Amino acid sequence: MIRISIDAMGGDHGAGVVIxxxxxxxxRRPDIRFIIFGREEVVRPELTKFPELARVSEFVHCDVAIQMDDKPSQALRHGRGTSSMWNAIEAVKNxxxxxxxxxxxxxxxxxxxxFCLRSMANVGRPAIAAIWPNLRSESVVLDVGATIGADARQLVDFAMLGAGMARALFGIERPSVGLLNVGVEEIKGQEDVKEAGRILREAELxxxxxxxxxxxDDIGKGTVDVVVTEGFSGNIALxxxxxxxxxxxxxxxxxxxRTLMARIGYMFARGAFRQLREKMDVSRSNGGVFLGLNGIVVKSHGGADSAGFSAAVELGYDMVRNRLLERVQADINLFHANNPQDDPQDAPQNGVIQTTVVQTAEKG
Amino acid sequence: MIRISIDAMGGDHGAGVVIxxxxxxxxRRPDIRFIIFGREEVVRPELTKFPELARVSEFVHCDVAIQMDDKPSQALRHGRGTSSMWNAIEAVKNxxxxxxxxxxxxxxxxxxxxFCLRSMANVGRPAIAAIWPNLRSESVVLDVGATIGADARQLVDFAMLGAGMARALFGIERPSVGLLNVGVEEIKGQEDVKEAGRILREAELxxxxxxxxxxxDDIGKGTVDVVVTEGFSGNIALxxxxxxxxxxxxxxxxxxxRTLMARIGYMFARGAFRQLREKMDVSRSNGGVFLGLNGIVVKSHGGADSAGFSAAVELGYDMVRNRLLERVQADINLFHANNPQDDPQDAPQNGVIQTTVVQTAEKG
Known part of the structure; x- marks a missing residue:
């Protein structure tokens, strides 16, 4: 049985889309169970419309709903312990x-x-990973905006975290990983990116x-399963x-x-255009995944419809079923045992709240 | 009369496309004159095919042709004074x-x-500017890969350089400028980007x-005429x-x-698809422009066809006709007169060769 906690108050549409x-x-997933957090008067009426869902769900009333424009520090101050968001996260911790x-x-x-889950052991800081459709299939791209800048060791962490996610979601035992840079020659690019390349090459994981x-342009081509970069470039690329x-x-x-002929052509090819629209719809490959924490948290697109929110839930489900966290933690611990000199210098910062998180998915 | 110097040996196709x-x-431009640099045995046979062109051109033989995979330092060592590339640049200097x-x-x-032209007075370092088609029309985006990283003052330089280019090319007297960042709230992003924002806001240029x-996503929307960023993010965005x-x-x-209906539809809408293909063809808005030097240098896409190379030549022509350099230098000098405390700290580096230049346009 896989148990998913749900913040039913988030997003542009809230419970009307979530439920x-x-x-x-x-x-689709008979072994799934939900704990749904939200305001009683909002969520309960939706839930009663779906008795089958109600049977596999527990509902917990929360007084506070975090607003889409709350600042992170604000949200923590007035939402810690009381909000549907906090309680959904805490359910994972507990x-x-x-x-x-x-x-x-x-x-x-x-x-x-x-704040609630803290960083995984031996991981400097978390990242937000996106699932990015490409000409071959899909890839994992991270960090798309958890923090700005990353040193070499953090990029190496991201590589291991992203590879774990690709393994869990795409079923590839040893995902291919590339570091995003400006030019393929080894001499180019930022020092941190080069150093991360050296560590990854020598570690032979x-x-x-x-x-x-x-x-x-390799992202769209699907050259590698996992593309690693720091949050500024990653967010700009996304x-x-x-x-x-x-x-x-x-x-x-x-x-x-524009022309009559084009309009006639469009009528014939309507089905093909519909498929194309679905492929191009960025909200369909929905969900930024927070990696590097002691728990799985999936951020669905704020503007997602029910199909989009479902995709985010199934993403979380797949990662749990594939034991993402355990396997990634094992990879990272093994790497650290073999590379003690490369230990992250900002480890003491784990759990310290920084408000540099980027609003990756609020727009559009 | 506008005189353009041409390196006829560059690109994937060389003189066969350039001439x-x-x-x-x-x-199209009766007031244009060319000085063409290249190897006699390669360029002359092409040139004789176009007697009208030969009449408005001077041809200068050069022994050396810089190869597409030469390293910048290599190219300087063996191509300084001898190569078609060097001589084409030096013609601007002279x-x-x-x-x-x-x-x-x-x-x-x-x-x-x-090395040859040196940086403009009061400009810390040059940038490569791209012309980026958007839903509204076109914008200038820089730096797309001259160097990695930029401090606040360099970003401000880029803003003035890019605005000058937008004014020259799009005929907008006071182009709108945005700094590329990850989120629109003032608290977010890199320190250098924030500081550049403060300087630009207070300068009220x-x-x-x-x-x-x-x-x-504002680049594709066409939110501003000029998008300013440092070379790493800019290259990744491009x-x-x-x-x-x-x-x-x-x-x-x-x-x-995929289906018969779609294929029939495609036949009807063929003309529309052709137009779409042209809109989407990245090589059509051709030419990275080197800004911030004492001279105009346009880099055409290495894989460009004749139409693409023509577009790059006309880009250079338009910038000369609109007196880009003089006007930008005047803007920059005025800014420095009004903001002496913000003078670039790396001014002594002007002219020093750094080999961090990114190969922006070699692929595809």
Whole structure:
């Protein structure tokens, strides 16, 4: 049985989207159980519409709902202990749930998750990982905005965390990993990226297949299963790709309406266009995953519909079923046992709240 | 009369693409004159095919052709004084040409351009600017890979340089400028980006309209005319957008071939698809422009066809005609007169060759 805790108050649409999503997942995954946190008067009426879901769920009333524009520090101050977000995370800490899903405020969710769950042993800081569709299939890209900047050891952590996620989700035993850089020659790029490349090359890890540097266009190609970068570049890459997808969708729409012939063509090819729209829809590969914490937290896109929220829940489910955390922790511990000199220098910072978390998924 | 010096040996296709491109431009721009540098036995046979072009061109033989995989330091060592690339740049320095165009090795071109032309007065280091198509029209994005990292003052320089280019190319008297960041709230992002934002806000420049932070998806939207960032993020954004455009083109092709109905639809809408392909073709908005040097150097895409190389030549032509350099230098001098305390600390480095230049345009 896999138990998922749900913050039902997050996202642009709240319980009206979350509860139908859970109902859909519970049909597809008979071994799933939910603990749903939220305001009674909002969640209960939705839940009564889905008696099958209610049977596999426990509902817990929480007074506070974190707002999408709350600052992380604000959210922690007034939402610690009292909010649906906090309680959903704490359920993971207490062992009542195996993973937590929220469509709420990214910054608040990360701040609470860090405070409540703390970083995994031997991991300097957490990262937000995105699932990125590419021409081959999908890849994991991290960090897409948990923090700005990362030193070499943190990039190596991200490589191991991302590889663990790729293994759990894509079923690849030894995922290929690339470090995002500007040019494939070894002499180029930031010192931290180069140093991380050296460590990964020399470590010859059994858990991942380090392939060297990759460039921005390798993400769309699917050159590697896992693309590692720090949160500033990663967030800019993610948002730029989203922007480009919308831009091309705009061009396509304009082109198909311009002439009579194009409009006739569009009518014939409607089905194909629908499929294309689904492929291009960034919210479908939904969910930023917080990696590097003592617990699985999935951030669903704030604007996600029920199908999108379902995808985020199934993402959490798959990671639990594949024992993501245990396996990643084992990889990381093994690496540290073999590379004691590379221990992170900011380990004492674990659990300290920093409000540098980027709002990756609030827009659009 | 506008005089353009041409490195005819650069790019994947060399003189066979360059010379027909010049011929096409010379028809459209009767006031243009070329000085063409290259190997006699390669360039002369091409040039004789276009007698009209030969009449407005001077040809100068050069022994050395810089190879696409030469390292910048190598290229400088064996190509200084002898190569078509060097001589094309030097023609600008000597006042024989108003701008230089090359489809050659980006790193070598930047190293030679820095060494030969030196940085503009009061500019810490040069940047490579890209013209980026967006849903509204086009924007200037810089730095897309001249160097990695930039401090606040360098970002401010880039803002003034990019605004000058937008004014020259798009005819906007006071271009809007945004700093690329991860989130629009003032508290977020790198210290250098924040500090650059403070300087730009307080300077209230007449040459540009500073609009604050923008995110990756604002580039495709066309939120501002000029997007400023340092070379690492800028290069990753550019390459990621290129990769996403190719990825979606791949999806589109697959979708239109999947069913009979889709194939019929494609036939009707063929003209629309052709237009779309042109819009999505990254090599059409061709040319990375080197800004911040005492001379205009345009880097054409290495894989560009004749139409692409023509576009790069016309870009150089437009910037000369609009007196880009003089106007930008005036803006920058005025800013420095008003903000003496913000003078760049690395000014003594001007002209020192660094081989950190990123090969932005060699691939694909």
């Amino acid at each position: 139908p999503a859970l109902a859909a997942v519970s049909v 062992g009542e749930a195996d993973a937590c899903i929220s469509a709420g405020n990214t910054g608040a969710l990360m701040a609470m998750a860090k 059994s858990s991942l297949d380090y392939r060297g540097f990759v460039e921005g 948002k730029t790709a989203e922007g480009t997808a919308r831009q091309i969708a705009g061009y396509l729409k304009a082109a198909m309406g | 027909p491109a010049l011929a096409a431009v010379s028809v 006042g024989e040409a108003d701008a230089c165009i090359s489809a050659g090795n980006t790193g070598a071109l930047m190293a030679m351009a820095k 007449s040459s540009l309209d500073y609009r604050g932070f923008v995110e990756g 390459k990621t957008a290129e990769g996403t455009a190719r990825q979606i083109a791949g999806y589109l092709k697959a979708a239109m071939g």
